[in-house]
Amino acid sequence: MSGCPARYDAAxxxxxxxxxALAREVLLDPETFRPDNAVLAHTxxxxxxxxxxxxxxxALPPTLANNAGESHRPIRATVxxxxxxxxxxxxxxxxxxxTSVRVAGAAARLVDGEEVDLVQAIAAExxxxxxxxxxxxxxxxxxxxxxxxxxxxxxxxxxxDEDRQLELAHSAAEFYAWLRTRTxxxxxxxxxxxxxxxxxxxxxxxxxxxxxxxxxxxxxxxTTQLISxxxxxxxxxxxxxxxxxxEEMLREASSVPTWxxxxxxxxxxxxxxxxAGAPVLLGLSGHGGPADLAFGIGVHRCLGAGLARLEARxxxxxxxxxxxxxxxTEEPPMIDLLSFRAPKxxxxxxxxxxxxx
Numbered sequence: 001m002s003g004c005p006a007r008y009d010a011a012x013x014x015x016x017x018x019x020x021a022l023a024r025e026v027l028l029d030p031e032t033f034r035p036d037n038a039v040l041a042h043t044x045x046x047x048x049x050x051x052x053x054x055x056x057x058x059a060l061p062p063t064l065a066n067n068a069g070e071s072h073r074p075i076r077a078t079v080x081x082x083x084x085x086x087x088x089x090x091x092x093x094x095x096x097x098x099t100s101v102r103v104a105g106a107a108a109r110l111v112d113g114e115e116v117d118l119v120q121a122i123a124a125e126x127x128x129x130x131x132x133x134x135x136x137x138x139x140x141x142x143x144x145x146x147x148x149x150x151x152x153x154x155x156x157x158x159x160x161d162e163d164r165q166l167e168l169a170h171s172a173a174e175f176y177a178w179l180r181t182r183t184x185x186x187x188x189x190x191x192x193x194x195x196x197x198x199x200x201x202x203x204x205x206x207x208x209x210x211x212x213x214x215x216x217x218x219x220x221x222x223t224t225q226l227i228s229x230x231x232x233x234x235x236x237x238x239x240x241x242x243x244x245x246x247e248e249m250l251r252e253a254s255s256v257p258t259w260x261x262x263x264x265x266x267x268x269x270x271x272x273x274x275x276a277g278a279p280v281l282l283g284l285s286g287h288g289g290p291a292d293l294a295f296g297i298g299v300h301r302c303l304g305a306g307l308a309r310l311e312a313r314x315x316x317x318x319x320x321x322x323x324x325x326x327x328x329t330e331e332p333p334m335i336d337l338l339s340f341r342a343p344k345x346x347x348x349x350x351x352x353x354x355x356x357x
Contacts, residue, residue, distance in 0.1 A: 005270025006280070012338070014260070014281035015274055020289025022269055023282040026261055028298045030068050033261040035300055037279055038066040039156060039214065040260075042338045046162045049155075049169035056173045056180065059206045064214055065300060072299065075211060078197050080303050082134050088307045091130055095311050098126040099318040107322050110350045115329060118346040119228045122319060127223035127311055131216070134307070136193030137182075148175035149221040150335075152213070157337040179209040179216075223308045225255035225335065225342030227315045231323060232332060232343050234316060238324040242316035246309060247291045254285030254294035255342045281338075327351050 005022055006015045017023050026033045039060055045053070060066065063075050099122065106121040128142050151171035154160060160168055183205050186195035194215070198208040229249050234240065240248075261280040268274065285294045295302035302308070316323075326348035333344045 004272065006272040006274065009281070012281060014279045015269070015272075016281050016283070017269055018283035018287045019270075020283070020287055020293055023284065023289070024293065024297055026269065026280065026282055027259075027296055027300070030299060032264055032267050033280060034068045034264050035066050035261060036062075036068070037260050037262045038300075040066075041156050043159050043165075045155075045169070046165050048162065049165040052166065052169040052173050053176070056177045057206070058173060058176045060210045060213065061204075061206050063203075063207050063210045065218075071207075074201060075198075075203070075207075076299075076303070078201050079194070079211065079215065081197075082136075082194065083303045083307060085306060087134060088310060091134060091307075092310060092314060094133060095126060095130055095314045096318060098129055099315050102126065103318050103322055110322070110326060110348070113349075115347055115349050116326075118231050118319075118348060119224070119343060120345070123224045123227040123231065123315065126315070127220040127227070130307070130311065131220040131304075135215075135219075136191065137195075144178075145216065146221070146224075147171065148178075149217040151175075152217055153221065153335075153337055153340050157339050176209060176213065179212045180205065182212070183208045218302075219304050219307075222255050222340065223304070223311050225340065226250075226308055226312045228343045228346060229253055229255055230312050230316050231319065231346055234320065234323045235326070235328060235346075235348075238320070242313050242320065245316055246312045249312075250285065250291035250294040250309075251289065252286050253341075256294060256339055257285040257341055258283055258339045259296060260339070325351050 005019060006017050009016050017026060062069055062071065064072070064079065067075070102122045102125070106116050106118065109116050109121075124146055125142055128145055132138070132140050148171055151168045152175065155165065155168035155172055182195050183199065186193075186199045186208075190196045190199060194212065195208060198211055203211070226249065230245050233245055233249060233253070237245065259282050261282065263274050263276055263278045263280065265276045266274065274280070284296070295305035295308075329347045329349055332346055335342050335344050
């Protein structure tokens with residue numbers, strides 16, 4: 001094993017662990033390396049932003065990704081039933097239908113000489129629509145959900161200045177207020193959906209909202225980003241089998257390349273001593289590790305791993321012919337956050353077209 005097992009990055013403010021074997025060890029020891037900081041704001045929130053969030057009672061108590069306590073197991077088990085292998089397999093026809101329709105629409109626009117953003121035209125909405133189907137949720141404004149998701153990722157994992165934080169906080173507060181409304185509705189009229197299941201488990205309103213906040217973002221936006229990454233790769237590797245492309249991207253360029261932990265006590269990573277309370281940033285992708293590491297490992301492994309793989313593979317299968325006949329018109333701008341990275345857009349034209357920039 002070469003290199004330093006853990007190095008302190010003063011600019012980031014974390015002890016960085018890139019070695020896949022050591023990252024795996026950390027994830028498998030949640031008592032020493034706790035998930036308490038998993039969803040904390042990377043950039044401290046301003047007083048104005050905090051005031052906006054407090055206005056809707058915004059709170060993210062320990063539930064899933066940030067929970068090392070006894071309540072984690074029953075919450076995880078309740079959510080996991082929505083993502084059982086049988087349920088995930090059963091939605092493949094829906095994934096294929098939703099994606100095929102959007103590929104056909106993009107193809108028609110390209111034939112007409114239009115420039116098309118493959119992220120918005122194909123990758124953006126199907127993961128959200130499929131997630132909502134699995135969770136039993138209806139009457140959800142998908143464009144709003146997509147906007148809330150991107151804004152929340154930037155607020156908690158980006159480096160927004162105070163003005164931008166305030167904009168993002170208003171978006172996050174709007175999302176949280178929506179979650180509160182859905183939670184209150186579930187208490188009045190229980191249904192066999194995500195909110196009904198969480199209410200039946202006996203969670204507080206804040207706990208239900210926290211699960212919904214994390215799940216409705218992570219369950220679809222990271223998949224959109226994975227699909228966008230596979231599309232970008234396929235544009236320069238058109239003959240690679242879709243399943244292989246997805247696995248390669250998970251290994252080398254996952255949409256979730258890092259994740260956070262914090263030490264509960266003084267400990268060591270390799271031969272490096274870390275004090276109690278040391279924030280740790282784990283490299284999950286791009287360092288020669290297995291594809292599975294991109295979804296985490298252990299008690300906090302991503303519940304939607306199988307779904308994300310299926311959706312990315314199907315998206316690439318449906319779009320493969322289209323991707324072989326188009327070219328990018330710009331170097332794609334990136335979503336480049338602490339733990340999320342993917343093309344923000346993929347503007348393409350048909351390979352025979354020229355375009356003045």
